[in-house]
Amino acid sequence: MNEKLPPGLDLLWERLDAPTSEPKPGLSLSRIVHAAVELADAGGLDAVSMGRIAERLGFTTMSLYRHVKSKHEVLLLMLDAVATVPAELDEPCADWRLGLQRWCRTQWAMLHTHSWVTHLPIAGPPITPNQLAWTDRALAVLRDTGLTERDKAGVVLLIANYLLSAARLSTELGPAASGESVAAYSTLLGDLVDVRRFPALRTAIDAGAFDYPPDATEQERRFDYSFGLDRILDGVAALIRQHAG
């Protein structure tokens, strides 16, 4: 294997696999990635610069390049470091729908703990070990649905993409306070939208489609992925039925 990995991937699949025995002094890949993740957790992706990573570790900027080929590689490693699959997902689940919901709940939590993940300039299909682990768990849930493997893969891709979009939107709307920004958006829309130009949108706004009831709990005010997920899962259920029948 690995004769010709795309640039930056070799680190993921080779060097990080070794559990690096006991912690030695000095720089190391995992230390770099750790520091970078801390920076991103605290200040978002913009806070991650080679200089700041090095500073936090007490080394010079250029020392990082002994361990890493480029910043892009650091970002890939950050993604993989953060995307570990909790053991919970190894337990089999009889009902595929419940299984996928569990999978989404877990990933949703991860995406909110490290919301910068949704802003990574990494667009391709899953490729890091932990990304593939997530994919694997989702495929496992679909094992006995009777779908073709290709359809299973399509379903997993669909759901993973949806979750990522939803998480991005969710963190954008309200990093912490939630609700409030949704209300702000609603007000903004109400002000901007002209009936003649956007009749259908105007109708939706006037019907309160973008409002939240003022007495909603915080849970209800927070952007929720379940509406979209339920639609998708209904669609998957239809596909499964169709395969069976």
Place this chain on the structure above:
Amino acid sequence: MNEKLPPGLDLLWERLDAPTSEPKPGLSLSRIVHAAVELADAGGLDAVSMGRIAERLGFTTMSLYRHVKSKHEVLLLMLDAVATVPAELDEPCADWRLGLQRWCRTQWAMLHTHSWVTHLPIAGPPITPNQLAWTDRALAVLRDTGLTERDKAGVVLLIANYLLSAARLSTELGPAASGESVAAYSTLLGDLVDVRRFPALRTAIDAGAFDYPPDATEQERRFDYSFGLDRILDGVAALIRQHAG
């Protein structure tokens, strides 16, 4: 209206609305945006810098700031400039499903003509005039489905997000030649994935879930949004049925 627009939005809703009479010499908002879009079309988002925009127009970098508050504003304007809604979508469509498919086909074309759109660091809900116009057309298609306005909005958001993810993936996989990179990905996966760590994924790979038949037409090899869309639309259909029943 517009007493307190978020930063950068005032330009979209005010200054650009005026059709600026006849073309005068000198810089102008639309000229800047035009140049920026050309740069992005040719070289991707990375090719867009204030310096290069100005250079292309024969002005100095700083002259742009007479017309624009920040680069972020340029990006917003680029998005809006490119996201015009074709008149085709104004024609009513009796069947909501066909209507949404037409909507997606149209938007998909736009996203591929300007693939940098999928990489814009703009995550929020639709907010520019043309984004809202797209939203409006999609809501119009759903008018007589019996869904609540809130559900309609949710469906539109779901589909728009899906299309954006799919377009990003599609352009990432194969900007032009397509197919080839999918094959490369498939091969890569086959090499990397270990049965013990990723049993379900291994099964999918071995079943050819990530391959394309060697005799597939180019159309078949190109990443296709229709699988995911069909699932989503099936889910929406279920929701509509449920509302009706």
Place this chain on the structure above:
DNA sequence: ACGTCAAGTGTATGTCATACACTGCATGTA
């Protein structure tokens, strides 16, 4: 003729990734 203002310029600053040449140390070999 004069004041005002808008458009465009020029220069400077700070941040960034990263190339490249260097140093000092530890380790293995003759």
Place this chain on the structure above:
DNA sequence: TACATGCAGTGTATGACATACACTTGACGT
């Protein structure tokens, strides 16, 4: 013990970038 080798970390330099700020210039209204 002497020496070579190579790795880890350093320092300096470059070029791209966004943008602050002070400036010029020319048109236009009074």
